[in-house]
Amino acid sequence: MHISNGIIDGPVAAIFAAFALAALAFCVLRGRADLDDRLAPMAGLVAAFIFAVQMLNFPIFTAGVSGHLLGGALAALLVGPWVGALCVAVVLVVQALVFGDGGVAMLGLNITNMAILGTAAAYLLIALLLRVLPRTPAGLAVTAFVSALVSVVVASQGFVLQYWLGGTTDLGGNLGGLAGTMAVAHLLIGIGEGLITATTVVTVAKVRPDLVYALRALKPAVPAPAVPVAGGVR
Amino acid sequence: MSKRGWPFLLGGLLVALLLAGVVSNYASSHPDGLDSSLLKGCTVNADDEITGGTCPAQQAKDHELADSPLADYGVRGIGNDFLSTGLSGVLGVLLTFAFGAGLFWLARRRTPTGAAATGAGAPPPTGDR
Structure with a gap:
């Protein structure tokens, strides 16, 4: 979901670059806590893993359309929302500066959609769902799937907002058409994102539950019967 | 890192290297959801190149670093597509890990972990590293 150069005009791209920079600075401040x-190398791994999985475009519809993981929900689950957003931003910076993927001038727009909006939407849902769903692998899987799916759709609508502000083609008032096309495509991509995120997080939780940030940080709303469980899972 | 942290880290990196180095060759090369949304109004050929009509994607300009040695997930100078994609993926994973872990290491909290820093439920630090 990387915006190429020329799609959004320069002034709007610059505004979002400033916004993204401020948001990332805030993430550094909050994330340092x-x-x-222990978390620093893990966060590096999460960024590297997201880079790898973003290369794996999977087909959606039957036609010639693909999609790939964005990673905001995965990062938020594994290393928390602040460091998670920074992980996705690291991936986007490497992609733009080394792999020619997503215009350098568009970096602020892409970071806003995928790193900031995607991760924020995901973590709001994670915080809600992990508190109300049972502390079982199934509960974690549902949390991961739903938060990942919604985060992709939210990120896609971030692009629609940016296009409304500074799109380089006059859609003749048909912004709703673009919003709808983007939403449907990213609903389908979101299913893929959800499956990848749930599979990955449930696997990590099985191997090393202590490495899943969301399980450490978020306590259930109703305290479970007082049986202390090592590692804090379920 | 805790004692059992390194095996997980190495295992995770290995999985990422396999995905980016090998599985990436089986990825779909069609435009993604965003790019295809911007192609609405245009007709495209089998290679997804615009053949007619008008659509937002026609405004796209070249990437600033389109001639980077790793541009478009290939290694310039390597003719074999499988090798080129795979190697670019491996380099990307290593680069992203180095860049990310390096930045996070520099930004990490350096206050001694003895105080209130361990947080709720976390096992006490063992002091190894």
């Missing part, structure tokens, strides 16, 4: 000697 989470970021200790």
